[in-house]
Amino acid sequence: MPKVNKTDAEWRASLDQETYRVTRQAGTERAYSHGGFPSGAGTFACVCCGAELFKQDNKFESHCGWPAFDATIGDAPVGEKVDYDLGYARTEVHCDDCGAHLGHVFPDGPKETTGMRYCINGVSLRFTPEENK
Numbered sequence: 663m664p665k666v667n668k669t670d671a672e673w674r675a676s677l678d679q680e681t682y683r684v685t686r687q688a689g690t691e692r693a694y695s696h697g698g699f700p701s702g703a704g705t706f707a708c709v710c711c712g713a714e715l716f717k718q719d720n721k722f723e724s725h726c727g728w729p730a731f732d733a734t735i736g737d738a739p740v741g742e743k744v745d746y747d748l749g750y751a752r753t754e755v756h757c758d759d760c761g762a763h764l765g766h767v768f769p770d771g772p773k774e775t776t777g778m779r780y781c782i783n784g785v786s787l788r789f790t791p792e793e794n795k
């Protein structure tokens with residue numbers, strides 16, 4: 663069971679239309695539609711529930727039109743599920759804490775690191791810069 667349970671009406675009320683469509687209805691934002699994120703150190707969290715999912719260190723430029731990461735944070739609640747929405751198997755990734763759809767993961771990431779590419783909708787993520795210590 664997800665840790666965060668809200669009704670569909672509650673999600674709809676708490677998210678903007680595009681974020682709701684992507685995260686709660688497994689939508690995909692248009693490639694290059696997201697404005698991007700700051701480049702400094704920080705953490706990317708689930709926009710719906712705040713669970714920390716990715717680090718800036720794992721973000722890389724994939725030129726695919728969506729934010730891409732080569733790994734999740736070690737204990738991040740990122741679940742995977744195979745879908746056939748496009749007629750072939752893809753691995754969908756979502757936040758296990760609230761069920762938010764995040765994007766897909768493909769085995770064509772940077773070979774020098776993990777070889778994985780988490781292709782994530784920008785609207786699914788909230789970026790928090792690391793505080794200056």
Ligand SMILES: [Zn+2]
Pocket residue numbers: 708709710711712713757758759760761762
């Ligand atoms: Zn979540």
